[in-house]
Amino acid sequence: xxxxxxxxxxxxxxxxxxxxxxxxxxxxxxxxxxxxxxxxxxxxxxxxxxxxxxxxxxxxxxxxxxxxxxxxxxxxxxxxxxxxxxxxxxxxxxxxxxxxxxxxxxxxxxxxxxxxxxxxxxxxxxxxxxxxxxxxxxxxxxxxxxxxxxxxxxxxxxxxxxxxxxxxxxxxxxxxxxxxxxxxxxxxxxxxxxxxxxxxxxxxxxxxxxxxxxxxxxxxxxxxxxxxxxxxxxxxxxxxxxxxxxxxxxxxx
DNA sequence: AACACATTCAACCGCCATGTA
DNA sequence: CTACATGGCGGTTGAATGTGT
Numbered sequence: 001x002x003x004x005x006x007x008x009x010x011x012x013x014x015x016x017x018x019x020x021x022x023x024x025x026x027x028x029x030x031x032x033x034x035x036x037x038x039x040x041x042x043x044x045x046x047x048x049x050x051x052x053x054x055x056x057x058x059x060x061x062x063x064x065x066x067x068x069x070x071x072x073x074x075x076x077x078x079x080x081x082x083x084x085x086x087x088x089x090x091x092x093x094x095x096x097x098x099x100x101x102x103x104x105x106x107x108x109x110x111x112x113x114x115x116x117x118x119x120x121x122x123x124x125x126x127x128x129x130x131x132x133x134x135x136x137x138x139x140x141x142x143x144x145x146x147x148x149x150x151x152x153x154x155x156x157x158x159x160x161x162x163x164x165x166x167x168x169x170x171x172x173x174x175x176x177x178x179x180x181x182x183x184x185x186x187x188x189x190x191x192x193x194x195x196x197x198x199x200x201x202x203x204x205x206x207x208x209x210x211x212x213x214x215x216x217x218x219x220x221x222x223x224x225x226x227x228x229x230x231x232x233x234x235x236x237x238x239x240x241x242x243x244x245x246x247x248x249x250x251x252x253x
Numbered sequence: 254a255a256c257a258c259a260t261t262c263a264a265c266c267g268c269c270a271t272g273t274a
Numbered sequence: 275c276t277a278c279a280t281g282g283c284g285g286t287t288g289a290a291t292g293t294g295t
Binding site: 017039051088090091103 | 279281282283284288
């Protein structure tokens with residue numbers, strides 16, 4: 001039988017689902033004392049939960065501006081596109097969806113979108129799974145057409161143009177430091193760090209201004225950079241609503 | 254109604270990066 | 275430089291719920 005070496009016997013921490021009263025305690029505590037120091041939260045608040053558990057509960061469910069409920073088509077579309085480029089970078093993807101958490105995006109992908117986007121993931125026991133795959137593709141294409149992220153060619157005609165080479169993207173850490181203030185949950189804001197020649201390329205945020213790309217997005221860089229994807233194209237040039245871009249800074253790579 | 258199976262999603266786990274003493 | 279604490283991330287689990295028979 002193993003003997004505990006530590007003289008400090010930690011109290012048994014609670015697990016499983018949070019109760020409403022626990023939520024209330026945590027919410028009150030954080031609102032009073034602020035976020036951070038999660039390890040001390042359980043001690044001082046009286047919650048018998050680990051710091052990580054408290055942090056997760058706050059971050060995913062209790063903090064203000066959390067958006068619950070079904071994903072909109074635009075959100076779904078954005079997740080699919082970003083996942084295509086970034087892979088399982090859930091926090092990065094969630095960062096582009098105001099009010100959504102990485103956990104929610106991850107779950108949504110695993111339960112809804114994975115089947116759609118990775119045909120092999122559909123259960124082979126499903127007698128109609130080949131038909132589903134076809135329908136899924138059709139539905140996806142329909143969504144692409146419907147999505148406001150996509151623009152007809154004519155929509156680019158009156159838009160400002162910019163080359164991908166003229167911009168670069170900042171990293172994860174910096175990206176996390178700013179909160180979106182955009183009220184429309186489906187779109188991001190342009191921040192001060194988005195630097196471009198406004199005289200040469202006059203663009204008004206939220207006015208469907210469009211960028212046209214000369215080349216494929218620099219996929220290799222996207223691993224650690226914020227997405228700057230030519231939405232609505234399968235390669236080559238593409239267009240993106242400027243208000244879908246959050247942080248872009250001038251050349252630094 | 255009862256059971257089996259499938260699906261969803263909240264929560265946990267382990268690992269890693271960073272900050273600090 | 276090292277050790278430790280903390281926070282953040284993605285992967286995984288399992289209880290709750292839904293659906294089919």
